[in-house]
Amino acid sequence: MSNERRGGSRRDQQHGNQHGKQQGGKQGRPQGGRQGGRPGRPAGARGGAARTPANDRRRPARPAQPAVDVHVEGGVRLQKVLAQAGLGSRRACEELIATGHVEVDGQIVTELGVRVDPATAVVHVDGLRIQLDQEKVTLALNKPLGVVSTMDDPKGRPTVADLVRNRDERLFHVGRLDADSEGLLLLTNDGELANRLSHPRYGIAKTYLVTVEGEVFPRICKQLVRGVELEDGVAKMDSVHVVQQIDDLAMLEVVLHEGRNRIVRRMFDAVGHPVTRLVRTRIGPIPLGDLKPGRTRVLGRTELGTLMSAVDL
DSSP states (O other): OOHHHHHHHHHHHHHHHHHHHHHHSSTTSOTTSOTTSSOOOOTTOBTTBOOOTTTOOSOOOOOOOOOOOOOOTTOEEHHHHHHHTTSOOHHHHHHHHHTTOEEETTEEOOOTTOEEOTTTOOEEETTEEEOOOTTOOEEEEEEOTTOBSSSOOTTOOOBHHHHTTTOOSOOEEESOOOTTOEEEEEEESOHHHHHHHHOGGGOOOEEEEEEEESOOOHHHHHHHHHOEEETTEEEOOSEEEEEEEETTEEEEEEEEOOOSTTHHHHHHHHTTOOEEEEEEEEETTEEOTTOOTTOEEEOOHHHHHHHHHHTTO
16 A cells, blocks of 8 residues: 555544544543443533523523613703812813713713703712712811810810811711810711711721720730620720830720720720720721811812712712
8 A cells, every 4th residue: 555545544534533522522432421420411401400490590680771861951061060070171071971981870971961960960980979069068177185076065165166167167077086085077068978977887987096004915906806895785896906015005006887985995994904095097088197186178079089989979
């Protein structure tokens, strides 16, 4: 037999082997099952039973949500509203709209002719809530020692109202710090924001820098996180970290969601480490930063948007 004929026979044999693998899997194994093993599964089946509508546990596809018309006749053009809120020039705001960065009442808006009511529209840009009402303001205040967290005190003590007398807005303080504590307070004339920040449902975490008496061992930190029994129930901290230990004083950073009166002081009293100084350094995403005692600053657009998003506004 010639080399050409032998080569052709080998090619035919290789082609047949490849064709057999494509048809029946590995050579010698019948299609659809294992030789001498369990039978092959029917097409589309997994496990022991074929998937049918009766036993299919996958969630049905959610129907597409119908588009909502967010246009308000007689309203203000969206690009003007965004520009007034500090997002940039009208031309820049038009670009944000046209490229799909702006959401109004849950709908992406790309048309430049849309008008909205700034008093009622819920607007997000790149997922960040934008405060459109220019009359609403939120301040960060560094409350000094000896000032009470109220807008009016019948005993005549210094109040946080004394620190914002230059403001024309009627402000509410969010939460409180006792007179012998210091640090961050939020003041706002946005009633809904104030209510949500104070409501335990939203679980806004607060961070404190606390100085206590005695040496704080790791078991004490674990106990504070597990929870301590107080006269009004168990209280827990989210985290406790020793920052510094000097002689018979310890400085710790603690985070908790609890909002009960004097909760930090009472918890440390319960574990035998009375507080000598307490400074609140953060409320949710808002830091105290380098704000000096007795001074205020208006929250910026990004800070305020992040804070509003934290309470689902």
